[in-house]
Amino acid sequence: xxxxxxxxxxxxxxxxxxxxxxxxxxxxxxxxxxxxxxxxxxxxxxxxxxxxxxxxxxxxxxxxxxxxxxxxxxxxxxxxxxxxxxxxxxxxxxxxxxxxxxxxxxxxxxxxxxxxxxxxxxxxxxxxxxxxxxxxxxxxxxxxxxxxxxxxxxx
Amino acid sequence: xxxxxxxxxxxxxxxxxxxxxxxxxxxxxxxxxxxxxxxxxxxxxxxxxxxxxxxxxxxxxxxxxxxxxxxxxxxxxxxxxxxxx
Numbered sequence: 001x002x003x004x005x006x007x008x009x010x011x012x013x014x015x016x017x018x019x020x021x022x023x024x025x026x027x028x029x030x031x032x033x034x035x036x037x038x039x040x041x042x043x044x045x046x047x048x049x050x051x052x053x054x055x056x057x058x059x060x061x062x063x064x065x066x067x068x069x070x071x072x073x074x075x076x077x078x079x080x081x082x083x084x085x086x087x088x089x090x091x092x093x094x095x096x097x098x099x100x101x102x103x104x105x106x107x108x109x110x111x112x113x114x115x116x117x118x119x120x121x122x123x124x125x126x127x128x129x130x131x132x133x134x135x136x137x138x139x140x141x142x143x144x145x146x147x148x149x150x151x152x153x154x155x
Numbered sequence: 156x157x158x159x160x161x162x163x164x165x166x167x168x169x170x171x172x173x174x175x176x177x178x179x180x181x182x183x184x185x186x187x188x189x190x191x192x193x194x195x196x197x198x199x200x201x202x203x204x205x206x207x208x209x210x211x212x213x214x215x216x217x218x219x220x221x222x223x224x225x226x227x228x229x230x231x232x233x234x235x236x237x238x239x240x
Contacts, residue, residue: 085180095216100199100225107198114187120180124202126210133210 015039058117063146069109070147073102076128078147081138086120089146090138095127157226158204161197161234165190168238192237196230 013021013035021038024030033041063080066089070078074094081088093102103125110123124137166176169185176182186193203226207215217225 100229103199103202104195107195110198111187111191111194120184123198124205126206127216129216130206130210130214133206133214136209136211137205 013038013042055119058119062113062117062119062121065113066109067147069105070149073105075147076131076149077145079134079138079143079145081140081143083122086122088122088124088137090124090126090134092126092128092131092134095129097127157222157231158200161200161231164235164238165193165197190237193234196234196237199230200226200234 015036017035019035020032021035022030022032066078069075070091074096075091076094077092079090081090091106097103106123106125110121113119113121126134162182165186166182169176174185176185186197203217203222207217
């Protein structure tokens with residue numbers, strides 16, 4: 001049985017109760033669900049909310065860690081761009097990289113992030129002299145700047 | 156070319172463990188989880204391969220000497236050494 005609908009009383013949904021629940025959205029046809037279905041739908045939504053929050057927190061931590069890494073290395077620009085099945089992070093760095101040490105460090109950062117969040121991320125390092133080709137990888141207005149060496153921090 | 160040679164070298168090694176990765180995503184995941192030491196040289200070769208193919212307007216900065224020294228003799232051989240150990 002669904003309890004009263006007053007503003008001060010909660011609506012009680014009981015999975016063992018067979019009384020159907022009638023929904024009357026403002027601009028939609030009314031529809032009916034069992035209380036069990038209502039509970040399942042609520043659980044699914046809770047799970048979606050939890051995952052959404054988890055991914056959001058992972059992404060915020062990722063952006064912070066990557067921007068810190070950029071500050072500690074000769075990086076000019078770092079942008080992230082969502083693609084169909086992954087996230088592409090492009091780092092534009094100085095031309096000087098004897099022995100590929102900077103790229104190795106980026107690969108280590110990639111591994112570190114993979115171990116933390118298991119998100120599928122593709123990383124690409126462009127040299128400053130290759131930066132004119134950035135648009136070949138990042139475009140469509142979806143890219144977000146994670147780090148820009150020309151942006152001065154607020155005083 | 157060097158990247159795809161490396162790709163076949165690593166897949167040949169993985170086949171010893173009866174592992175066959177049919178996509179780049181699967182292969183990257185497997186390397187990162189099971190052969191972490193390979194990731195530095197493999198990732199470098201993959202990145203330069205991507206740039207050589209897709210950077211427009213001749214922006215790719217490595218000349219043939221650097222490709223031979225850094226990628227073929229450096230990363231590719233390093234990857235092969237790691238697979239032998």
